[in-house]
Amino acid sequence: MKNTEQTGVFLYKHPELIPDPLDYNELYSYLKGVANVSNIWSYNDFPWNEENIIKKIETHNLNRLIIAGMMAGTVKTLFSKVMAMTGKDPDNVTIVSFNDYGLSLTNDMDRAKALLACAVSDIPFEIVAIADDSPVNPATLVIGGGIAGIQASLEIANGNSLVYLVEKTGTIGGKMATFDKTFPTLDCAACILTPKMVEVNQNPNIRLMSYCEVIEVNGTPGNFNVVVRQKARKVNVATCIGCGTCAEKCPAQAPSEFDAGTTMRKAIYIPFPQAVPNKYLIDAESCIYIKNGKCKACVKACPVPDCINLDEQDQDITINVGNIIVATGYKPFEASRMEQFGYGKFKNVLNSLEFERLLNASGPTGGNIQYRSQDKKGNWIFNNESGKPEKIAIIHCVGSRDKNYNKYCSRVCCMYSLKFSHLVLEKLPEAEVFEYFIDMRAFGKGYEEFYERIKEEGVSMIRGKTAKVEEKGGKLLLRGEDILQGTLIANYVDMVVLSIGLEPGEDNLKLSKMLGIPVTECGWFEEANYNVDPTGTFRGGISMAGACQGPKDIPDSVAQGSAAAARVIQSILRGKVSNGLSTISLSAVESRIKELTLIQ
Amino acid sequence: MSIRVQPDLRNELIKYGIGDWNACYHCGTCTAMCPLSEEGFLFPRKKIRLMQMGLKGPIESSVEPWLCYYCGDCTKTCPRDANPGELMMSLRRYLTSLYDWTGLSKKFYTSETWELGFILFFASLVVITFLFILPSFGIKFDTTLTAQGGVRVNSFAPIGIIEPFDWSMAFVVASLLISNIFRMYYKIIWKNSTTKVSLWVHIREFWLLIFNFAVQPKFSKCDDKKYWLSHWFLMSGYTIMFIVIVVFLKWFQTEEILPFYDPQRLLGYYATFGLLFGLGFAIIGRIIHKDIKFKFSHVSDWLFLAMLTGTVVTGILIHIFRINGMPMATYFSYIAHMAILVPMILIEVPFSKWSHLAYRPFAAYFHQLKKHAVPK
Numbered sequence: 001m002k003n004t005e006q007t008g009v010f011l012y013k014h015p016e017l018i019p020d021p022l023d024y025n026e027l028y029s030y031l032k033g034v035a036n037v038s039n040i041w042s043y044n045d046f047p048w049n050e051e052n053i054i055k056k057i058e059t060h061n062l063n064r065l066i067i068a069g070m071m072a073g074t075v076k077t078l079f080s081k082v083m084a085m086t087g088k089d090p091d092n093v094t095i096v097s098f099n100d101y102g103l104s105l106t107n108d109m110d111r112a113k114a115l116l117a118c119a120v121s122d123i124p125f126e127i128v129a130i131a132d133d134s135p136v137n138p139a140t141l142v143i144g145g146g147i148a149g150i151q152a153s154l155e156i157a158n159g160n161s162l163v164y165l166v167e168k169t170g171t172i173g174g175k176m177a178t179f180d181k182t183f184p185t186l187d188c189a190a191c192i193l194t195p196k197m198v199e200v201n202q203n204p205n206i207r208l209m210s211y212c213e214v215i216e217v218n219g220t221p222g223n224f225n226v227v228v229r230q231k232a233r234k235v236n237v238a239t240c241i242g243c244g245t246c247a248e249k250c251p252a253q254a255p256s257e258f259d260a261g262t263t264m265r266k267a268i269y270i271p272f273p274q275a276v277p278n279k280y281l282i283d284a285e286s287c288i289y290i291k292n293g294k295c296k297a298c299v300k301a302c303p304v305p306d307c308i309n310l311d312e313q314d315q316d317i318t319i320n321v322g323n324i325i326v327a328t329g330y331k332p333f334e335a336s337r338m339e340q341f342g343y344g345k346f347k348n349v350l351n352s353l354e355f356e357r358l359l360n361a362s363g364p365t366g367g368n369i370q371y372r373s374q375d376k377k378g379n380w381i382f383n384n385e386s387g388k389p390e391k392i393a394i395i396h397c398v399g400s401r402d403k404n405y406n407k408y409c410s411r412v413c414c415m416y417s418l419k420f421s422h423l424v425l426e427k428l429p430e431a432e433v434f435e436y437f438i439d440m441r442a443f444g445k446g447y448e449e450f451y452e453r454i455k456e457e458g459v460s461m462i463r464g465k466t467a468k469v470e471e472k473g474g475k476l477l478l479r480g481e482d483i484l485q486g487t488l489i490a491n492y493v494d495m496v497v498l499s500i501g502l503e504p505g506e507d508n509l510k511l512s513k514m515l516g517i518p519v520t521e522c523g524w525f526e527e528a529n530y531n532v533d534p535t536g537t538f539r540g541g542i543s544m545a546g547a548c549q550g551p552k553d554i555p556d557s558v559a560q561g562s563a564a565a566a567r568v569i570q571s572i573l574r575g576k577v578s579n580g581l582s583t584i585s586l587s588a589v590e591s592r593i594k595e596l597t598l599i600q
Numbered sequence: 601m602s603i604r605v606q607p608d609l610r611n612e613l614i615k616y617g618i619g620d621w622n623a624c625y626h627c628g629t630c631t632a633m634c635p636l637s638e639e640g641f642l643f644p645r646k647k648i649r650l651m652q653m654g655l656k657g658p659i660e661s662s663v664e665p666w667l668c669y670y671c672g673d674c675t676k677t678c679p680r681d682a683n684p685g686e687l688m689m690s691l692r693r694y695l696t697s698l699y700d701w702t703g704l705s706k707k708f709y710t711s712e713t714w715e716l717g718f719i720l721f722f723a724s725l726v727v728i729t730f731l732f733i734l735p736s737f738g739i740k741f742d743t744t745l746t747a748q749g750g751v752r753v754n755s756f757a758p759i760g761i762i763e764p765f766d767w768s769m770a771f772v773v774a775s776l777l778i779s780n781i782f783r784m785y786y787k788i789i790w791k792n793s794t795t796k797v798s799l800w801v802h803i804r805e806f807w808l809l810i811f812n813f814a815v816q817p818k819f820s821k822c823d824d825k826k827y828w829l830s831h832w833f834l835m836s837g838y839t840i841m842f843i844v845i846v847v848f849l850k851w852f853q854t855e856e857i858l859p860f861y862d863p864q865r866l867l868g869y870y871a872t873f874g875l876l877f878g879l880g881f882a883i884i885g886r887i888i889h890k891d892i893k894f895k896f897s898h899v900s901d902w903l904f905l906a907m908l909t910g911t912v913v914t915g916i917l918i919h920i921f922r923i924n925g926m927p928m929a930t931y932f933s934y935i936a937h938m939a940i941l942v943p944m945i946l947i948e949v950p951f952s953k954w955s956h957l958a959y960r961p962f963a964a965y966f967h968q969l970k971k972h973a974v975p976k
Contacts, residue, residue, distance in 0.1 A: 340633075340677065397627070402679035438627040464628030467677060481628035481642060488631070488639050 005038065007120060008062040010079075012069030013043035017521070020070055022098065022112055027068070030113050037120055043069065053082040063088050066119045068096035068112075094119050099520075100530075101125070101538070101581070111582075114589035121593050128592035129584045131540060133576040134222035137322030140568050141166065141226055143214055143511070146174025147554060148546025149327035150196050151561030152568075157205035159569050164319055165200065166228055167210045169257070171275035173197055174329055178258060178353065180360040180367070182554055183419040184450035189554075190274065190362065197276040210277055215316070217514045221540030222322045222577040232312040234282040235268070239307045242270065242278045246298035246308065254286040255379070260353040262382045263364040264375070268298045268308075273362070282310070322577060323541050323568040324515065326525060327561065328507060330547040333399030333406070333500040340468040341398065341498055346476060347372045347380060348389070349469060349496045351398075352416060358382055359423045369427055371495070389431065389494035392424055393478055396437040397465055400501030408522060410501030411551040414441045417499045418451055421459040434460045434491060436480055444553070462489065469496055502551040515542055516582065524550045528581065535564040540580030543567045609654040615710045616697075617690025618896045619683035624648045630674035630684040635821050636667055641967065643667070644674055644684035647691060660698055661787050663970060665691035666956075666963030671822040672892025686896045693898065696955050699780040699787070705951040712899055715947065719907075722943035730935045734761070743927045748857045751922040751930040759850055766846045769945060776950035777958050784959065788966045795973035805968045812964040813957075826881075827893060834878020835957075837871040838908075841915075844868070857923050868919070875912045879905060904953045907944040911937060 009031055011024050024043050031037045039060045047053045056062065065079055072095050080090040096119045098112055118125045138161050142149045145167030153163045165172070177197075179189040200206050209228060216227035252267035259265075259272075267286040270278065282290075282298075289295040289310050299308045335343035335351045343349045348371055350358070361367040364382040373386035394417045400410040414437065421433045440461075442451040455461060466480035475492040482489050504523030512519045517537040518526045525544050528536035535543050545564040546557040571577040606612075610621065624645070631637050631645045643664040650659050668688040675685035697706035707714040735741075742755040789797060811817065816835070819828045844852040844867065851864060858864055883905055885894035914937035921930040948954035 397679075401625075403681045404677075404679065438625065464626075464632070467629045467632030479632050481631035481637075481645060483626055483628050483645070486642065486646070488637065488642060 006060075006062055007037060007064045007066060008039040008041070008056060008060060009037050009066045009068060009116070009120070010041050010046060011043045012046055012067050012072045012075060014069060014071045014074065017070050021108070022070065023109060024069075026109060027112060027116060031116060031120070050078070050082050050085070053079065054086055057082065057086050057088070064092045064094070064122075066094045066096060066116075068098070068116055068119065070097070070099050072097045094122070099526075110586040111584075114584070114586050117586075117590055117593055121597055123593055123596055125589075128589050128596065129581055130592075131579040131581060131583055133578055134220060134540070136222040136541070136571050136575060136577040137224075137320055138162065138572045139164065139319070139321045140323045140325065140572075141214075141224070141319065141321040142325045142327060144168075144174070144327035144329055144546070144548070145172030145200075145208075145210070146327060146329045146546060146557070147176045147193065147196075148329070148557040148561040148564075149174070149325070150193075150200055151558045152325050152327060152545050152565040153200060153206055154196065154203065155562050155565030156568055156572075157203045159565075159572075160205060161569070161572050162205055162207070164207045164209060164226075164228075164321065166212045166214055167208070168213055169271065170211050170233070170269075170281045171197075171258075171271040171277070172200060172208065172210065173272075173274075173276065175353075176554060177272065177274075178260065178360070179356055180363070181419060181423065183415045184444075184446040186419070186422070194274045197274070201276045208277065209317075211281060212317075214511075214514070217324070219320075221542070221579050221583075222571075224321050224324060224541065226319050226321060226324070228317045228319060230315045230317055232282075232284070232314050233279075234284075234308060234310055234312045235280045236304075236307045236309065237277055237279045239304050240279040241304060242280065243303065244270070244280075245301045245303060246280060249297040249301040251295070251297060252286045252288045253377070253379075254283060259357045259364055260351070262354050262357045262372075264379055264381060282308075323543065323571060325564045325568065326511065326515065326517070326537075326542065326544040326548055327546045327564070328505045328511065328548045330502040330551065331505050333410075333503050335398060335498045335500050337405065338398060338498075341395065341496070342469045342471070342476075343498055346469065346471050346496075348476060348494060349498065351498050351500045352413070352420070353500070355420060355497045356416075359420070359427070367427065369424060369431075369495075388428060390428075391432045391434070391491075391493040392495045392497065393434040393436060393466075393476070393491065393493040394420055394497045394499060395466055395469075395478075396435065396499045398498040398500045399503070401438065406501055406503060406522065408551065409441060411441070411443075412553045413499040413501060415444075415447055415450070415553065417497075418442070418454045418459075420497060421454050422457060425457055425459070432460065434462055434478075434493065436462050436464065436466045436478070438463070438465050444555070466491075502547060505548060508548065515539065517542055517544075524548065535560050535567060538580055538582045540583065541571070541577045542580075603655060604657060606654040606656045609651060609656055609659075613651060613687075613690055613694055616693040617686050617898055619686045619690065620680075621648055621651055621682055621684075621687050623680040624652065624678075624682040624684070625680055627679060629677050629679060633673045633677050634668075635671075635673075635823055636669065636818060640971070641667060644688050648682065648684060648687055651687065651691075659691065660695070661791060663788050663963050663967050664688075665695055666960055667818060667967060668692075669816075669819040669822050669827070670893050671824050671827060672895070673823060675892045675895075683896070685892060689896075689898075692956065692959075693900065693953075695784075696952070696959065699784045699955075699959070700776075700951055701779065701783060702776070702951075705955075708947060708951050709898075709900060715899070715903065715952075718947055719903075719943040722946055723939040726939040726942050727935060730757075730931075730938070741928065741931050745925045745927070746855050746857075749925040750855055750857045751925060751927045752855055753853065753918075753922055753930060753934070754855050756927075756931050757853075757934055759853060762853070763849045766849060769942070770846050773945060773949045777955065780950065780955070781958055781962055784962060785966065788963075789969055789973075792973070794976060795970075796976050797969045797973045801969060801972045805965060805972070808968055809961045809965045812961040816960070818964060830878045830881035833874040834882075835874075837874020837878065840867060840871040841875070844871075872912060872916060875908070879909050879912065883909070900953050904944075904948055907940055907948070910940040911944060914940060 013020055028042050031040050076095050079093045084090040096115050115125055140156050140163050142153045142165045145165055153165045157163045176189055176193050182189050211231045211233050213229050215229045218225045246268045247266040250266040250268045253264045255261040256263045256265040268280050268282045270280050284290050302308050332353055357363040365384050370382055371386040372380050375381050399405045424431055424433050442448045462482050464481045464483040466478045470477045476496050478491045480489055508519055508523050516539050520526050525548050527534045543564040545560040631642050637643055641664050665688050670685055672685050675683050693709050697709055742752045885891050886897050914933050917933040
């Protein structure tokens, strides 16, 4: 047994974390009573400078320090340094960082206590925290039909297990389906993705539930009851032949979600020609019949009897599954929040998803880069008649690495911006392209080489993010500091592309409560262990894959999709699923600690 | 040429202001945002870089901190909360302490004890003079009134005594400031071993000094004009007051109560209005804490505002009490007025925040000289 007399515990409260979900007074009394530690300092006595720590170490003759709190790792260097200064072993500083164990949900006081008990007895939490198993239902629910969800579904279904793939929109494919090329290989994104989408549709083990949302999750690991709401599609998926006569006759228009608002679609529509399922659906918000009770043009035009039912209502379906994979992806940053870049104000300032569509051979202009223009009804769209830009500037880090918006790096923007430059030069060889960047983060296999290649292609790389975009004489003026040259540059361009970052999906908080898995302070789902279990969660039977865990590019999302599938297949083969860290009780941890210390 | 690096420069600078300047990752947003930053004189990012690298020499010889008028746009848009605007402010305080050869400026900026001690010392000196020393020379608190019913202020504070005192104080302050300006000139222009500026350029550009002193044209280039306007009222009010008190005291401090429209009173009222407007704007701004410009307040900022407000308020009181025939109230307001005014002039003008009245126009002048510098 460790000598607790010479152990000092410091309860740390991170000054920027408000509100802190933990009750530190309760932890204090727990340490005093149960763990038998006498030298404890609560967060309001926390020694912030070297002198105070030295004083505490010397008066109490401490030779082991424990710092416990949310994000306690931030002060570790200070304490290790002081230990070395006082001639003690700097390694004898133990950090108990609660958030590393998913303590961002408020009801986790027992886990905090368990972690403290382990730290005081110097036994790793992972050794004592062994969860029980439960029998598993072999069916799996995958939430989200993007590339990560598709990959996970296919892996599991090809292993002969049943998969329910729930997708919120009318088609699977996610964000990747809208992209033209992938980086750094410049493969055609659709050529990789669409066969997989078709495979999902044809696999007998996959129940594809498009235009559906998970609204309730009950039950325990291995045996979840999930209520899925089938939103009223108003078109019978079984009988629709996808002929498109209805859309031809439909008088109502709305901006196309798939084309990132760069074209208009009808109220009855198919998201894109290769959609899976390749069936029409009706957008209730723009449908004239649903708003006014008059129209039914689609019903009259439809050649299949009773295929369109405009009065169809939402329907709740209950399914039983053993495992759940969350693959809900991300939400693009809303560029108009950064007013200085003029998105939404100047017509030729585009966000990257719009530009992606503009470059796409199946996009609004068939891959020609054109100015934005107004159609007859006044909608801002892209078509092939408005002329080509000659100078295009791409601004990196819009909404990322910025404390006013999102402080994290979105990981993909540097690379897709480089890809944009390449594609622009491919389509408009005479054009000038400028990349305004802060740091070029070409971190993956082949990425740095890709960066070198783009530089050689003649793209102007300007280190220094520009501050604002103004419109002057019909051109867009960018003022920026070229940090490497040490000069100010005023650059007049025709088109500005904002490389917007990735944000956690808007449903993340709702799902987090529903599934009982925590989100990080930024809003991404929290993994069980960043290094060795990146697709696992603290709750048994729930895995995750793709960008819902954090910003991620396509290869990483696919890898995580397979990894999450491996966790699921493992539990199906074993017939059991671990109940997860969240079910481990404090008393179980305490008794395990006792056993282990007796052995010692 | 070797460059001396001072790694603890940040620790020294942090005494002059608040900012997490090491957080800067050099995206250049601040420089690009700044309407005053120009080719060859880029700030604030370059100054942050110098600070991070501990290059005291280049900081000492830079004119850029004086070209910034702190609109706060850089701090507002900084993605790292590195507070570049406040760095520029802190650099101005730091440079003031470097220009000052007496070393008092550094003491006043970094130690509140020194600053408050000096203020109290001079304030008590003024009070002792009026209460004990002057009466011992036969000057009395005359309670009789003039024919108009006004207070006989000139018998209490004879112009023959006050005026020489004003002049000697102005002389001390001016000689300190001028010697510091020569040090500033030496650091910014003279010491530069690679370029030189011809005498003709020195003469030709001299008008800039007066122009910049009078209207602060650079300040008006900031996107938000209200700061410039309120500063201009404050500055013009103060300059007028200073001139009438030091140069035209005989004309300004009269016992006769002149009609309301007399230039003497009108000028006084304008100056008071200008001062109150500028002060009110700054004080309310610093209390509300919303504008970036007023968000971070160093002790020296508050002290300056408090003393100037004290001076203005007691000045108004003297005027009201005098024309309403309240002798004792007038005299005590006069003592309070002088007890605040004297330490303010002695401390703020040569050593602290107020020295910018000289450094800013000279910096605009030096900036122009640097632009016309030719390689040696």
